[in-house]
Amino acid sequence: MPKPILLSVDDDSDVLRAIERDLRSQYGADYRVIGSDSPERALDILKQLKVRNDSVALLLADQRMPRMNGVEFLQEGMRIFPDAKRALLTAYADTNAAISAINEANINYFFMKPWDPPADNLFPQLDDLLDDWRASYRPAFEGIRVLGTRWSPQCYELRDFLARNHVPYQWVDVELSANDLETKRLLDVLGPDAASLPVVLFPDGTKLLKGVPAEIANKVGLRTRAQTTFYDLAIIGGGPAGLAAAVYGASEGLHTVIVEREAPGGQAGMSSRIENYLGFPTGLSGGDLARRAVVQAQRFGVEILSPQEAVGIRTEGSYRIIKLADGNEISCHALLVATGVQWRRLEAPGIDKLQGAGVYYGGGSTEALSCKGEIVYVIGGANSAGQAAINFAKYAERVVVLVRGDGLASTMSQYLIDQIQQTLNIQIWTHASVAEVHGEKRLKEISVLCSDTSKVERVPASAMFIFIGAMPTTDWLAGMVERDERGFVLTGPDLMHGGERPKGWPLERDPFLLETNVPGLFAVGDVRHGSVKRVASGVGEGSVVVQFIHQYLSKV
Numbered sequence: 001m002p003k004p005i006l007l008s009v010d011d012d013s014d015v016l017r018a019i020e021r022d023l024r025s026q027y028g029a030d031y032r033v034i035g036s037d038s039p040e041r042a043l044d045i046l047k048q049l050k051v052r053n054d055s056v057a058l059l060l061a062d063q064r065m066p067r068m069n070g071v072e073f074l075q076e077g078m079r080i081f082p083d084a085k086r087a088l089l090t091a092y093a094d095t096n097a098a099i100s101a102i103n104e105a106n107i108n109y110f111f112m113k114p115w116d117p118p119a120d121n122l123f124p125q126l127d128d129l130l131d132d133w134r135a136s137y138r139p140a141f142e143g144i145r146v147l148g149t150r151w152s153p154q155c156y157e158l159r160d161f162l163a164r165n166h167v168p169y170q171w172v173d174v175e176l177s178a179n180d181l182e183t184k185r186l187l188d189v190l191g192p193d194a195a196s197l198p199v200v201l202f203p204d205g206t207k208l209l210k211g212v213p214a215e216i217a218n219k220v221g222l223r224t225r226a227q228t229t230f231y232d233l234a235i236i237g238g239g240p241a242g243l244a245a246a247v248y249g250a251s252e253g254l255h256t257v258i259v260e261r262e263a264p265g266g267q268a269g270m271s272s273r274i275e276n277y278l279g280f281p282t283g284l285s286g287g288d289l290a291r292r293a294v295v296q297a298q299r300f301g302v303e304i305l306s307p308q309e310a311v312g313i314r315t316e317g318s319y320r321i322i323k324l325a326d327g328n329e330i331s332c333h334a335l336l337v338a339t340g341v342q343w344r345r346l347e348a349p350g351i352d353k354l355q356g357a358g359v360y361y362g363g364g365s366t367e368a369l370s371c372k373g374e375i376v377y378v379i380g381g382a383n384s385a386g387q388a389a390i391n392f393a394k395y396a397e398r399v400v401v402l403v404r405g406d407g408l409a410s411t412m413s414q415y416l417i418d419q420i421q422q423t424l425n426i427q428i429w430t431h432a433s434v435a436e437v438h439g440e441k442r443l444k445e446i447s448v449l450c451s452d453t454s455k456v457e458r459v460p461a462s463a464m465f466i467f468i469g470a471m472p473t474t475d476w477l478a479g480m481v482e483r484d485e486r487g488f489v490l491t492g493p494d495l496m497h498g499g500e501r502p503k504g505w506p507l508e509r510d511p512f513l514l515e516t517n518v519p520g521l522f523a524v525g526d527v528r529h530g531s532v533k534r535v536a537s538g539v540g541e542g543s544v545v546v547q548f549i550h551q552y553l554s555k556v
């Protein structure tokens with residue numbers, strides 16, 4: 001925890017040095033002592049300290065300074081750090097000014113110069129002031145702070161990115177906390193910069209205006225650039241399947257890298273509670289599973305580049321080469337595609353402009369807390385929608401699940417249906433689909449088409465979470481990797497037609513079980529044609545594929 005600050009200001013450098021020396025000798029163990037030879041500079045320092053979220057315990061200023069006297073400085077300083085104790089250093093001749101300052105300008109104490117010996121004339125009074133300050137001191141939050149508004153898609157994207165990458169941060173909603181004095185002070189100090197939301201404030205005092213995930217990634221220690229250009233195994237996609245392959249590959253000695261577009265954990269990272277994963281009888285959140293897997297992979301030396309996107313692949317002899325979105329390339333001997341699936345878009349008038357401003361695809365774990373006391377709509381009838389409804393019901397006043405069919409029985413697991421039935425504030429609205437979405441800057445209402453009555457009902461809604469199935473996004477593999485008509489990647493036996501190996505296959509063996517039509521290029525998890533769309537099966541395929549990779553590498 002950073003030490004609270006004692007700031008002294010004096011334009012006379014000898015006096016400044018003397019007071020700093022005395023403060024440090026007596027209080028250096030518990031406080032950081034900062035000196036400034038000008039009140040203007042001292043105010044700048046205070047503003048920086050405010051941005052860093054530091055605590056200031058004491059402002060000590062000489063009364064006689066050109067341009068701005070001590071009392072004026074303390075009054076200005078008080079606007080930034082109102083809880084700091086304020087003391088003046090005065091010459092005997094200024095005693096009257098000091099006494100009136102105590103009354104008029106809320107100064108806590110004045111010290112006469114010279115203050116020798118400090119043990120009699122400085123420390124006892126300062127001890128008193130600092131004890132008083134400590135009594136109401138609450139240590140400030142130390143990490144990253146994000147200032148923004150709930151209904152801004154950019155703010156949502158940034159918060160979701162930080163949450164999914166397990167970067168702790170404090171969220172300051174500048175609209176909701178408009179009446180909070182501390183927020184007002186911070187916005188004052190930021191001045192015009194405060195308009196460039198989202199503003200990200202780092203503990204080292206630096207700030208990012210209109211922050212986007214890629215800019216923040218490096219700053220918070222997420223790695224987006226590979227350490228070397230060649231790996232035994234490169235994995236595209238850091239969901240359960242990719243992470244499992246990385247753990248098995250690296251633990252068996254393969255120099256391994258993962259390229260992940262958003263955050264390790266994949267879809268599973270959005271799940272509020274996975275209850276069917278072996279070994280966790282009470283379930284675990286997807287975020288927790290992802291965090292554990294990342295630690296495990298890193299322990300075996302896996303490099304994780306995130307956020308970083310693969311945009312193309314090619315082969316050069318036995319080398320498999322990935323083209324990255326930032327223009328760099330990574331080459332490897334074995335390449336694994338584990339890019340899973342992405343949410344299908346809901347087609348409804350008005351929906352696109354409200355994405356991130358009340359309309360969300362997927363779990364929206366960052367939003368769950370913000371839905372306190374609100375009416376939330378969940379669209380879809382599969383397990384992911386069920387999990388989300390149960391999670392939102394903990395915070396929202398009411399959760400309405402819209403399903404096209406006449407119930408959940410054919411699309412959702414019974415254990416989730418049972419939980420939903422036991423949750424009083426979840427309502428299932430059957431034969432219902434979204435016809436239109438309304439709102440200018442944020443979601444206000446949705447029109448629901450009721451297929452049993454053919455009527456459209458317009459209802460108020462502040463948040464709508466969409467879970468209507470998912471598709472692979474594999475167009476960037478087209479022309480090289482064989483896929484089915486929906487874009488899922490074909491592997492192993494699915495590539496064989498009438499006992500014939502795939503076109504252009506150069507080897508004297510059939511493709512391995514999880515190998516594509518390009519030797520040494522494998523696919524696992526949800527992106528693979530015919531895969532079971534579950535965490536455990538993704539993890540299983542990711543673990544098994546490493547055996548085939550070893551067999552492939554032994555012949556390269």
Ligand SMILES: Cc1cc2nc3c(=O)[nH]c(=O)nc-3n(C[C@H](O)[C@H](O)[C@H](O)COP(=O)(O)OP(=O)(O)OC[C@H]3O[C@@H](n4cnc5c(N)ncnc54)[C@H](O)[C@@H]3O)c2cc1C
Binds near residue numbers: 262265272533536
């Ligand atoms: C809300 C929700 C709840 C779920 N609950 C359960 C459950 O309870 N039990 C269960 O068994 N299953 C559950 N599932 C399904 C399960 O999460 C998936 O089957 C599993 O995550 C698939 O793993 P994967 O690694 O194949 O793909 P994904 O998890 O989809 O991971 C793929 C990763 O690849 C990345 N990626 C994609 N394209 C690129 C690219 N070009 N470059 C770099 N990276 C890229 C993506 O960002 C993503 O992180 C749930 C899914 C969701 C969405």
